[in-house]
Amino acid sequence: MPGNYLPRASFQALLETLQQTGYRCVGPQLRDDAIVYDTLRHVGDLPRGIRDLQAPGQYRVEKSDCPRFFAWANGPQALKPLLFAPQEFLWKTERAADGRLRFVAAVPDAVPTAVIGVRACDLAALRLQDAHFLKDPSRDAHYAARRERLFLVAVHCTRSAPTCFCASTGDGPRAEAGFDLSLSELDDGFLVEAGSDTGRGVMARLPLEAASAGQTQTADAEIAQAAKQQTRKLPSRNLQAALFANLDHPRWVDVAERCLSCANCTSVCPTCFCHSEADQPTLDGAGSVHARQWDSCFTQGHSYIHGVTIRADTRLRYRQWLTHKLGSWHEQYGRSGCVGCGRCITWCPVGIDITEEATAICGDTTHV
Amino acid sequence: MAAKPKLAVHKFASCDGCQLAFLNLGEDLLMLTQLVDIVHFAEAGPVDLDAPVDIAFIEGSVSTPEHLERLQRIRANSKFLITIGACATAGGVQALRNFAKGNEWFASVYAKPEYIASLDTSTPVASHVKVDLELWGCPVNGRQVLAATRALLFGVSPVEEHDKVCLECKRHHVVCVLVAKGIPCLGPVTRTGCGALCPAFGRDCYGCYGPAENTNTESLGRRFEGLGLLPEAVVRRFLFINNAAPAFAEAGKRWKER
Numbered sequence A: 001m002p003g004n005y006l007p008r009a010s011f012q013a014l015l016e017t018l019q020q021t022g023y024r025c026v027g028p029q030l031r032d033d034a035i036v037y038d039t040l041r042h043v044g045d046l047p048r049g050i051r052d053l054q055a056p057g058q059y060r061v062e063k064s065d066c067p068r069f070f071a072w073a074n075g076p077q078a079l080k081p082l083l084f085a086p087q088e089f090l091w092k093t094e095r096a097a098d099g100r101l102r103f104v105a106a107v108p109d110a111v112p113t114a115v116i117g118v119r120a121c122d123l124a125a126l127r128l129q130d131a132h133f134l135k136d137p138s139r140d141a142h143y144a145a146r147r148e149r150l151f152l153v154a155v156h157c158t159r160s161a162p163t164c165f166c167a168s169t170g171d172g173p174r175a176e177a178g179f180d181l182s183l184s185e186l187d188d189g190f191l192v193e194a195g196s197d198t199g200r201g202v203m204a205r206l207p208l209e210a211a212s213a214g215q216t217q218t219a220d221a222e223i224a225q226a227a228k229q230q231t232r233k234l235p236s237r238n239l240q241a242a243l244f245a246n247l248d249h250p251r252w253v254d255v256a257e258r259c260l261s262c263a264n265c266t267s268v269c270p271t272c273f274c275h276s277e278a279d280q281p282t283l284d285g286a287g288s289v290h291a292r293q294w295d296s297c298f299t300q301g302h303s304y305i306h307g308v309t310i311r312a313d314t315r316l317r318y319r320q321w322l323t324h325k326l327g328s329w330h331e332q333y334g335r336s337g338c339v340g341c342g343r344c345i346t347w348c349p350v351g352i353d354i355t356e357e358a359t360a361i362c363g364d365t366t367h368v
Numbered sequence B: 001m002a003a004k005p006k007l008a009v010h011k012f013a014s015c016d017g018c019q020l021a022f023l024n025l026g027e028d029l030l031m032l033t034q035l036v037d038i039v040h041f042a043e044a045g046p047v048d049l050d051a052p053v054d055i056a057f058i059e060g061s062v063s064t065p066e067h068l069e070r071l072q073r074i075r076a077n078s079k080f081l082i083t084i085g086a087c088a089t090a091g092g093v094q095a096l097r098n099f100a101k102g103n104e105w106f107a108s109v110y111a112k113p114e115y116i117a118s119l120d121t122s123t124p125v126a127s128h129v130k131v132d133l134e135l136w137g138c139p140v141n142g143r144q145v146l147a148a149t150r151a152l153l154f155g156v157s158p159v160e161e162h163d164k165v166c167l168e169c170k171r172h173h174v175v176c177v178l179v180a181k182g183i184p185c186l187g188p189v190t191r192t193g194c195g196a197l198c199p200a201f202g203r204d205c206y207g208c209y210g211p212a213e214n215t216n217t218e219s220l221g222r223r224f225e226g227l228g229l230l231p232e233a234v235v236r237r238f239l240f241i242n243n244a245a246p247a248f249a250e251a252g253k254r255w256k257e258r
């Protein structure tokens, strides 16, 4: 049986194999004091030895001598902007010479893309975004075109941030499914596993060696350790009844006094899908483009219906976010909309913690 | 062919930066001149101060007795009046003088202060006449000026942008400077329009587009304190370019009283 161990010195071979197969590689790198996903040309672009220090409302990075590329938990974004573009044109209108209007669909830009370093929570969030954007009859052509051309290289987490709680939502820290390849990172290299036929094809072209039983054990122990590190959790995996029974809880007023209604939480949340659409006319008035951009339940426009803003204040907006994400998602998608990535906690400018708010409102329901 | 709608660009107490938003439009400026007749725009050439117009843009705050009088004439001559920029919309950075005592600074600057005809205050246009649309920013951006003009030419209401800068930040893949660098960004209370210009260059928003809708200056001010700002530094964050905009003026007052 061929081996499944990729020595660290051969990691570039993975990038080159993917590039030769026709993929643009995208992966984590250090930019502007955070781990962000961008085009990856060379193994040297990876954030070697970088660790993230996360807390409510705070993100810092530190350098270490650690040889690992994936010794951090996560950054502000991962897959969502690659599939659900923050801003894009869906169609345009033109006035033809005979005066009639012509509607022209925008061609989705969909370069085959391989994403290196996808986390378990990102894959769980992707399944939810797929459920939303690929559902017939309203399948989104732009999302679908990019989704079909996506190759996913997952990396199991070996180091949770204090804001992570994927173990409690059942979404991590091990990537169980939904990837083409998965990697367990060790100090000297990676254990590789294929999760699809395309993945097996790529794996067959890598300079792999035999892994020792000790390596496999270490890898499993590190993932288990990452789960144990997690201290945060939601009171239950299904809070729908508890939330809707507490719509007048005083905590909604309390959180609204702290909340900036700034939409950072929904923007970084890998499962949030709200957007607004608007037509932008050309200056000469002869045509227009129909644009879509990320929106949020924290904006005024989100609940505006001809002349009335239904959720004018922050109490109602925060309540909408929580009761949808942790409540009515169960009806829509059969599970909660939270995969425990902790991004909304870290990237909230005032450090509002979804696990703390949910616990205060729903009480300490026994963990399911 | 019907006559083209007439347009004027007026100047009050200001730095001229918002008028440059027009002049920097490039080819769009040529297109604009095909769509409308620019009858008054002193910085660009045409001067006809009292011409009746369909759309009047006003840059600058009301700062002298002459401004008071000229503004009334402009309003009477204009069907749709749009303020452009922080000065015309909120009184501008020069409204800081509203916190000082009358004109006592003049004596320390000018040898013969009696030659300076100035009001005690710098105020927004809307304090004196009805304003139909306010475009914020220091300076405004050309995209918003053109979008408003285009909407009026179609005969529809221009769309107001009033979400928080944070939304633009995230749409542009900018890493949050408040969270990642710990600097006191005003983006969470400031309205969109600039495309998150300052955070994109790694610095904190200083609120030049004025207050967004539904602001929570109290919570953000507390966060700034947590980052190490003294109350007087928090005051200065709010009382800057748009110090006279009600949401920021009230926040500054609150933090002064601590």
Ligand code: SF4
Residues within 6 Å of the ligand: A265, A268, A269, A270, A271, A325, A337, A338, A339, A340, A341, A342, A343, A344, A345, A354
């Ligand atoms: S709600 Fe927060 S923790 Fe849950 S998936 Fe969204 S960003 Fe992550």
Ligand code: SF4
Residues within 6 Å of the ligand: A258, A259, A260, A261, A262, A263, A264, A265, A266, A298, A347, A348, A349, A350, A351, A352
């Ligand atoms: S919870 Fe935090 S990130 Fe979300 S809208 Fe409120 S202040 Fe902004």
Ligand code: SF4
Residues within 6 Å of the ligand: A264, A349, B165, B166, B167, B169, B170, B174, B175, B176, B177, B178, B179, B185, B186, B187, B188, B196, B199, B205
């Ligand atoms: S950098 Fe400023 S504007 Fe951007 S998300 Fe952070 S707080 Fe908001």
Ligand code: SF4
Residues within 6 Å of the ligand: B138, B165, B190, B191, B194, B195, B196, B197, B198, B199, B204, B205, B206, B207, B208, B209, B210
């Ligand atoms: S980020 Fe803030 S200060 Fe900078 S241009 Fe935009 S609104 Fe003005």
